[in-house]
Amino acid sequence: MWLNKHINIAINRFVIILQEGWDTAISAYQFYTFNTLYIYDFLLNRQTEIPLE
Numbered sequence: 001m002w003l004n005k006h007i008n009i010a011i012n013r014f015v016i017i018l019q020e021g022w023d024t025a026i027s028a029y030q031f032y033t034f035n036t037l038y039i040y041d042f043l044l045n046r047q048t049e050i051p052l053e
């Protein structure tokens with residue numbers, strides 16, 4: 001029983017760490033994709049302003 005309790009506590013802590021890391025990874029990915037889209041949009045707008053002749 002004693003060992004099981006400690007194993008459960010360790011697993012729960014590990015799951016919490018995983019969830020926090022996952023949230024951080026997702027927010028970093030969203031931040032990255034947002035900035036990439038913003039830069040891409042900026043470049044597209046620049047291209048439309050420049051005459052391609």
